[in-house]
Amino acid sequence: MGSLKDLGEFGFIARALEMAGRPPREVIRAIGDDCAVLDLGGPEQVLVTTDAVVEGRHFRLDWMSPFEVGQRATAGALSDIAAMGGRPLACLATFAIPPATDTTVALELLRGVAQTGARYAAPLIGGDTVSGQEALMLDLVVVGRARTPWLRSGARPGDVLLLTGCLGGAAAALEILMKQPAALRWPQCAGLLQRMVDPTPRLAEAAVLAQTPDVHAAIDISDGLLQDAGHMARASGVRLEIRLPQIPAAPLPSLPADTSPNLPAWYAATSGEEYELLLAVTPEAAGELSAMLERAGLAPTTIIGSVLPGEGVTLLEEDGRTVTVEQGGWDHFRSTHR
Numbered sequence: 001m002g003s004l005k006d007l008g009e010f011g012f013i014a015r016a017l018e019m020a021g022r023p024p025r026e027v028i029r030a031i032g033d034d035c036a037v038l039d040l041g042g043p044e045q046v047l048v049t050t051d052a053v054v055e056g057r058h059f060r061l062d063w064m065s066p067f068e069v070g071q072r073a074t075a076g077a078l079s080d081i082a083a084m085g086g087r088p089l090a091c092l093a094t095f096a097i098p099p100a101t102d103t104t105v106a107l108e109l110l111r112g113v114a115q116t117g118a119r120y121a122a123p124l125i126g127g128d129t130v131s132g133q134e135a136l137m138l139d140l141v142v143v144g145r146a147r148t149p150w151l152r153s154g155a156r157p158g159d160v161l162l163l164t165g166c167l168g169g170a171a172a173a174l175e176i177l178m179k180q181p182a183a184l185r186w187p188q189c190a191g192l193l194q195r196m197v198d199p200t201p202r203l204a205e206a207a208v209l210a211q212t213p214d215v216h217a218a219i220d221i222s223d224g225l226l227q228d229a230g231h232m233a234r235a236s237g238v239r240l241e242i243r244l245p246q247i248p249a250a251p252l253p254s255l256p257a258d259t260s261p262n263l264p265a266w267y268a269a270t271s272g273e274e275y276e277l278l279l280a281v282t283p284e285a286a287g288e289l290s291a292m293l294e295r296a297g298l299a300p301t302t303i304i305g306s307v308l309p310g311e312g313v314t315l316l317e318e319d320g321r322t323v324t325v326e327q328g329g330w331d332h333f334r335s336t337h338r
């Protein structure tokens with residue numbers, strides 16, 4: 001039957017969808033969006049999401065403190081609530097910890113989760129604790145709510161694509177860590193370090209934008225802009241055209257040549273774990289939506305493209321030429337960018 005590398009992460013998820021069968025009537029959205037959506041009859045719909053991180057794959061304790069690992073994992077899970085235009089309600093955390101782990105490490109992980117949950121109004125209300133083998137694993141379930149959740153499937157031809165913040169910081173931080181782990185703590189890397197260890201789930205931005213009817217679809221950038229845009233295009237049955245020069249790239253620090261990240265020109269388009277939001281919005285409203293966020297002192301937004309009839313994602317260069325990017329984003333089982 002081959003290995004999981006052949007099936008791929010998304011092939012596996014497609015099989016989960018087949019095997020899951022038809023969900024009950026109360027389930028508005030099951031597998032395939034940033035959160036599952038349940039309508040339990042109240043004025044708001046219920047959002048549920050789960051996100052796991054594994055030592056050696058998502059984090060290394062020689063790169064980040066255990067507190068930062070817990071903080072980052074919790075922020076990453078909360079980002080999926082933001083991607084639905086929702087507000088978090090609570091979180092549950094499962095820890096698989098090798099028994100020989102230093103108690104301080106385990107307690108700091110826990111503190112990172114509890115404190116970040118509390119900071120974003122998602123207090124820790126449960127979880128599970130088990131002994132792990134060699135690697136630490138942490139899974140966060142977050143429950144939230146939204147009056148009208150933003151789905152990946154709502155993008156319409158004519159919409160424009162709005163992106164919060166900038167991209168590429170996570171890819172740059174990772175490159176620096178691989179070359180010279182200590183360098184990420186140098187002062188000129190403060191911005192990148194902050195994004196890496198304390199990413200901001202765009203919940204405040206979602207709360208402001210969700211007051212308008214103008215966000216038709218949304219997704220958070222966890223696998224890389226190109227790949228996540230592909231998810232939105234597929235779910236919505238549209239083509240997304242992204243203008244490469246418009247993608248705001250995270251500023252790169254000035255570092256010695258042997259430490260400086262050596263990134264391809266399109267790194268911002270494929271950098272994962274960015275936790276920014278890609279939104280398909282009413283074209284006439286885009287300016288006002290950006291202004292609303294600016295007035296509230298929240299993340300800047302940039303129009304990076306548009307929604308067209310068709311399928312897939314097209315990347316355009318300044319002169320209108322189409323760029324072919326072979327590697328689109330992260331696939332867990334292929335352990336590679338696709």
Ligand code: ADP
Pocket residue numbers: 013016017030031032033034035036050051080222223
């Ligand atoms: P995200 O990056 O937003 O967390 P993923 O790419 O991890 O989303 O997952 C895509 C969709 O597939 C989500 O709706 C998620 O709930 C679903 N999914 C992923 N893994 C599984 C699984 N093992 N069983 C059922 N659904 C899954």
Ligand code: MG
Pocket residue numbers: 034079080083219220221222
């Ligand atoms: Mg997501």
